[in-house]
Amino acid sequence: MNITDSQKWLILACLALSIWLLMMLSPILSPFLTAILLAYMGDPIVDKLETWKLSRTQGVIVTFLALTAMFTLVGLLLVPALVEQIDQLVKLVPMLITYVKTTVIPMIEVRFGLELAQLDWLQLSQQLNWGATGDVAKKLIGNLTQSSFAVIGFVGNLVLIPVVWFYLLRDWDDLIAKIGSLIPRYYYKTSSDIAGQCHETLGAFFRGQLMVMLALAVIYSVGLMLMGLDLGLLIGLLA
Numbered sequence: 001m002n003i004t005d006s007q008k009w010l011i012l013a014c015l016a017l018s019i020w021l022l023m024m025l026s027p028i029l030s031p032f033l034t035a036i037l038l039a040y041m042g043d044p045i046v047d048k049l050e051t052w053k054l055s056r057t058q059g060v061i062v063t064f065l066a067l068t069a070m071f072t073l074v075g076l077l078l079v080p081a082l083v084e085q086i087d088q089l090v091k092l093v094p095m096l097i098t099y100v101k102t103t104v105i106p107m108i109e110v111r112f113g114l115e116l117a118q119l120d121w122l123q124l125s126q127q128l129n130w131g132a133t134g135d136v137a138k139k140l141i142g143n144l145t146q147s148s149f150a151v152i153g154f155v156g157n158l159v160l161i162p163v164v165w166f167y168l169l170r171d172w173d174d175l176i177a178k179i180g181s182l183i184p185r186y187y188y189k190t191s192s193d194i195a196g197q198c199h200e201t202l203g204a205f206f207r208g209q210l211m212v213m214l215a216l217a218v219i220y221s222v223g224l225m226l227m228g229l230d231l232g233l234l235i236g237l238l239a
Helices: 005-024 026-050 056-112 121-128 133-145 148-170 172-182 185-226 232-238
Strands: none
Touching: 005 026, 026 056, 026 148, 026 172, 026 185, 056 148, 056 232, 148 172, 185 232
């Protein structure tokens, strides 16, 4: 079956409209997209558990609890340490500005014969020196609590993502089968083959990238902290 030019333009228009709708609805769709990504990443684990004679629901419960516990543990361990190191970084900003003003800029001017524009370093230091991270956190929390809608939205997303994630993970295979049933039979085999190849490639890419990121974060953070660098954890995670 050949697709006419008018049909191609119609498909492009529908695609453009879909992208525009996704952009406009992104604040509402973000928790659902996050849950879809988590379900997509967790489905292979559930499938593996099913080969161990567990039911789909049992595999989902085990996967959900294990991943939730892992995320919670990582958050409890990393967040306090990261807040402390960000606090140290913020306190180092005035020292860095002083070093740039008194050492780096004169060295560049002498070496290259340039005359760099003079900045108001005092004002810049005051703007960048936000104070301790705790003060920043208090200001953010204060601004957040001033808007009841923001608080409701934050709490709603916090509750909605795990719920949607759980049910998507449980019904993932059924959803894929339902989507497949919507495809016209003429295109089903080709679409199924392409989707299968995309699934294998993207799944392997995401899992590989996450494993590499985790390994590098651990290696960099542990190595820098063993060397005695104060901001070793922060730099390692950012790297």
